[in-house]
Amino acid sequence: MDTRILHAALQEVEKRAERVSEDDVLDTYVNVESLTNALAARDNGIVFGRRGTGKTHALKYVAQIERAKGNRVVYIDMEQDVGSTEGRYADPAL
Incomplete structure (x- = not known):
């Protein structure tokens, strides 16, 4: 295979899960049961990891699965809806 073709194809893959459509989440997520x-357990938990490790993708996948079961799901993007930590900590009024 021509590596230029592979490289071009990889450049077209969306790298940020928050910019992926809901349908694409189901199509691209590789389920690790x-x-x-x-993630679907009723217990409280914290999901953490480095940027790009799949946290958002996994949570959006679980949200879709739960919606399909008829459960209500609220998804909040903390950076988009509340503001980044850099912005919040830089403002002394907060």
Whole structure:
């Protein structure tokens, strides 16, 4: 395979899950059942990891699965809806 073709194709893949359509989330997520089960549990939890490790993608996937079951899901993008931590901590009024 010509590596230029592969490189061009990889450049077209969306790298930020928050910019992926809901349909694309289901089409592109590779389900790891133990992770999906843990995220769907009723227990409280914290999801953390480096940027680009799939946190948003996994949570959006679980949200879609739960909506399909008839459950209500509220998805809040903290950076977009509340503001980034850099912006909040830089403002002394907050």
